[in-house]
Amino acid sequence: MKFVSTRGAAPAIGLSAAIAAGLAPDGGLYVPESLPRFAPREFDGRNDLPVIAAKLLAPFFAGDALAADLPAICAESFAFPAPLRELATPQDFVLELFHGPTAAFKDFGARFLVACLHRIRRETTQPLTILVATSGDTGAAVAAAFHRVQRFRVVILYPDGRVSPRQAHQLGVFGDNVRALRVAGAFDDCQHLVKRALADPALRSQVPLSSANSISLGRLLPQMACYAQASLAHWRAQNTHLNFVVPTGNLGNALACILARTCGLPIGRIALATNSNRTLADFFAGADYAPRASVATLANAMDVGAPSNFERLHWLYPNAAQLRGEFEVHAVDDAAIRATIHKRHACHGDVFCPHTSTAIRTLENLRERGESEPWAVVATAHPAKFDSIVEPLIGAPVPVPPALAELLARPSSAEPLDANYAALRRLLTPRA
Ligand SMILES: *Cc1c(COP(=O)(O)O)cnc(C)c1O
Numbered sequence: 001m002k003f004v005s006t007r008g009a010a011p012a013i014g015l016s017a018a019i020a021a022g023l024a025p026d027g028g029l030y031v032p033e034s035l036p037r038f039a040p041r042e043f044d045g046r047n048d049l050p051v052i053a054a055k056l057l058a059p060f061f062a063g064d065a066l067a068a069d070l071p072a073i074c075a076e077s078f079a080f081p082a083p084l085r086e087l088a089t090p091q092d093f094v095l096e097l098f099h100g101p102t103a104a105f106k107d108f109g110a111r112f113l114v115a116c117l118h119r120i121r122r123e124t125t126q127p128l129t130i131l132v133a134t135s136g137d138t139g140a141a142v143a144a145a146f147h148r149v150q151r152f153r154v155v156i157l158y159p160d161g162r163v164s165p166r167q168a169h170q171l172g173v174f175g176d177n178v179r180a181l182r183v184a185g186a187f188d189d190c191q192h193l194v195k196r197a198l199a200d201p202a203l204r205s206q207v208p209l210s211s212a213n214s215i216s217l218g219r220l221l222p223q224m225a226c227y228a229q230a231s232l233a234h235w236r237a238q239n240t241h242l243n244f245v246v247p248t249g250n251l252g253n254a255l256a257c258i259l260a261r262t263c264g265l266p267i268g269r270i271a272l273a274t275n276s277n278r279t280l281a282d283f284f285a286g287a288d289y290a291p292r293a294s295v296a297t298l299a300n301a302m303d304v305g306a307p308s309n310f311e312r313l314h315w316l317y318p319n320a321a322q323l324r325g326e327f328e329v330h331a332v333d334d335a336a337i338r339a340t341i342h343k344r345h346a347c348h349g350d351v352f353c354p355h356t357s358t359a360i361r362t363l364e365n366l367r368e369r370g371e372s373e374p375w376a377v378v379a380t381a382h383p384a385k386f387d388s389i390v391e392p393l394i395g396a397p398v399p400v401p402p403a404l405a406e407l408l409a410r411p412s413s414a415e416p417l418d419a420n421y422a423a424l425r426r427l428l429t430p431r432a
Contacts, residue, residue: 001015001032001034001062002032002033003015003031004030004033006312007026007027007311008026009026016066018217019116019216020121029308029311032060037263037264040264042055043228046232047233049078049225050075050077050079052225053225054071054074056260057070057221057222060221066119072115073115073119074225076111076115077108078222078225081099082226083096084234084376092367092374093242093376095227095379097226097378102137103381103385103401104137107145108223109216109219109222110219112218113219114149117218125151128152128209128210129154130153130154130155130209130211131209131210131211132154133157133158133187134187135158136158136163136167136300137167139171143171144174148177153177155179155428157417158180158190158414159185160416162296164385164387166384166385166404166408180413180415181414181416183417184419189419193421196424197424197425200425206429206430207429207430214309219252223252224260227244227261231266232265232266234266238374240373241266241268242266242267242268243269243373243374243375244269244271245273245363245375246270246359247273247355248274248307249304250309251312253378254272254309270326271328271329271330271375272284272329273330273362274329274332274358275331275333276333276334277297277331278331279292279304279305280307280310280329281330283324291305292305292306294306297337298338298386300354302358336358338393340357340361341354341383342393345394353382353383353386354389356377356379356381359378359379360377383398384398384400
């Protein structure tokens with residue numbers, strides 16, 4: 001399989017090259033030249049996540065140097081489960097993607113990216129520095145995945161004081177080849193600094209740099225596997241399609257769901273839940289696509305005003321009217337996030353993180369409208385990561401899962417950094 005740019009002005013390249021490159025040279029995002037088409041029964045006899053992932057991703061790896069390693073890459077990346085749990089309310093399900101080491105769905109993509117990059121660079125001796133700007137969850141997932149992997153360094157930039165206390169703690173526990181920088185500024189400042197460094201050829205000739213942001217194919221492709229496993233399990237049990245509500249920021253996770261459906265998996269409708277960042281909601285309501293600055297919300301990992309994967313969605317559905325007919329978007333504000341967390345705990349004893357709560361609220365909207373089909377809400381993070389928001393709303397402590405407890409028990413520290421490019425450059429450059 002070859003990969004082409006969404007902007008159509010870059011040569012088609014293989015998977016390894018596309019993963020290593022990140023952005024295409026014409027500024028576009030890499031997308032598969034064509035999409036494979038599966039019938040659900042082709043997965044018969046396959047139940048485990050790594051096995052389903054290897055089958056689903058094989059066509060994307062065909063002809064690439066990584067193809068023979070795909071089963072091993074999947075085994076390393078899908079080392080924890082993604083259970084589909086039934087809620088007390090009929091036909092409501094939750095797909096839990098937070099059972100990895102940093103308790104957010106990004107663990108799957110980050111581990112897959114490392115498993116690929118590590119092999120792509122196996123002949124290279126020079127270390128590669130991965131620069132990551134994070135609004136909370138990406139940095140920890142990337143740090144955990146690359147921690148102590150030889151020939152890689154990770155530098156994380158996060159907005160000081162604007163991530164949850166436990167997110168901040170997680171970012172600072174790794175040490176070794178991971179540096180956490182708490183930036184005096186907003187997430188947009190962090191992202192701006194990273195973009196500037198990646199666009200600085202003089203710096204890059206001294207310090208080989210790469211990124212691990214949500215446009216990476218190495219993060220996008222593996223996320224399809226969780227949707228495949230859940231929809232196949234549902235198909236086998238009930239012989240119907242499963243619909244999904246996906247909490248959405250940069251559209252990576254939602255796009256994986258959409259791609260899995262396009263590849264023939266038994267997925268029905270897809271609804272996108274956002275927070276008060278209304279770029280997608282306004283576009284789907286008929287306005288022109290208008291990226292804008294982000295606003296801070298309780299669901300901080302979805303504080304995105306310019307969803308980076310929108311360009312891929314547009315590539316898949318070039319006709320705006322058709323695209324609008326394909327999905328619906330519900331924007332859920334902080335008051336509704338709070339009310340939903342409180343109510344679901346009071347009524348059913350369920351505890352959701354603020355991100356998942358936007359999707360729960362969206363499902364409630366659909367049910368109020370009379371939807372009776374089976375729907376699965378995607379739970380993108382464990383609520384214990386956001387204890388400072390969730391615990392006051394439910395009036396009880398949130399039990400901490402063992403992997404997260406282990407991280408929180410370690411000491412944590414981050415280096416301060418001014419939101420200033422010269423300061424970052426100094427810090428990245430080896431002293432003479
Ligand atoms: C990153 C993140 C999201 C948003 O995912 P996208 O792929 O950027 O749309 C939602 N919830 C949580 C907990 C996240 O960490």
